[in-house]
Amino acid sequence: MIKLSVNVNKIATLRNSRGGDFPNVVKVSSDIQDFGADGITIHPRPDERHIRYQDAYDLKKIVTTEFNIEGNPISKFMEMVLEICPTQVTLVPDAVDAVTSNAGWDTIKHQSFLKEIIAEFKLKGIRTSIFIDANLNLIEAAATTGADRIELYTEEFATQYGLGNKKAIQPYTKSAILAAELGLGINAGHDLSLDNIQFFAENIPNLSEVSIGHALITESLYLGLENVINMYKYKLSMASKQ
Numbered sequence: 001m002i003k004l005s006v007n008v009n010k011i012a013t014l015r016n017s018r019g020g021d022f023p024n025v026v027k028v029s030s031d032i033q034d035f036g037a038d039g040i041t042i043h044p045r046p047d048e049r050h051i052r053y054q055d056a057y058d059l060k061k062i063v064t065t066e067f068n069i070e071g072n073p074i075s076k077f078m079e080m081v082l083e084i085c086p087t088q089v090t091l092v093p094d095a096v097d098a099v100t101s102n103a104g105w106d107t108i109k110h111q112s113f114l115k116e117i118i119a120e121f122k123l124k125g126i127r128t129s130i131f132i133d134a135n136l137n138l139i140e141a142a143a144t145t146g147a148d149r150i151e152l153y154t155e156e157f158a159t160q161y162g163l164g165n166k167k168a169i170q171p172y173t174k175s176a177i178l179a180a181e182l183g184l185g186i187n188a189g190h191d192l193s194l195d196n197i198q199f200f201a202e203n204i205p206n207l208s209e210v211s212i213g214h215a216l217i218t219e220s221l222y223l224g225l226e227n228v229i230n231m232y233k234y235k236l237s238m239a240s241k242q
Ligand SMILES: CC(=O)[C@@H](O)[C@H](O)COP(=O)(O)O
Pocket: 007, 009, 010, 043, 045, 070, 092, 099, 100, 101, 131, 189, 190, 213
């Protein structure tokens, strides 16, 4: 069974927008696990605009499923991950000012850097994954770094699939086949959603895990709206009766 790791960045975005602690990231993450998710993913960014480094420490205490921390391995990030020892670290080459992740690693150019830091995480028993485009040359190079897994960067697939171009899956399928041949596990993420997840999963052999945040939280809002509006209407109608 393919694992679903829920990215809770957007819960932290909502919390931070009011400066308080509502919604509480730890409580929501705990509930997400109770509702059946197989893991919690966070992607703290250097400006801590959503997930704060402290959230990572707080979450470590309650995550009973798989804890996946994503990010660019700058020294502050490295120190935090090595201290927390999550189940998995996913290395993402984000620019500091990136709105969201917008590229996978150039594993050819950064091969020796990746090798070095992956070795550090391995010493601590942390599973390592490299965020990567569906490109066979880059996947071959990824296999030489010692990484346990790759995370296929799925934005291009999601965009094309939304436009009706189902052939956009092909490079991902080929990448997954090669990755498995090279002994790499396969994760995937970015812009996966209720619309595209089944088709994606059906066409990616050996897929171990998907991490989903933006669409999943948005869909949860939509699917919950009717229910919550009716709950408010009920409360207001009760108050009017008094
Ligand atoms: C690596 C990846 O695709 C996700 O972590 C995504 O970038 C979420 O980050 P934001 O929530 O900051 O957009």
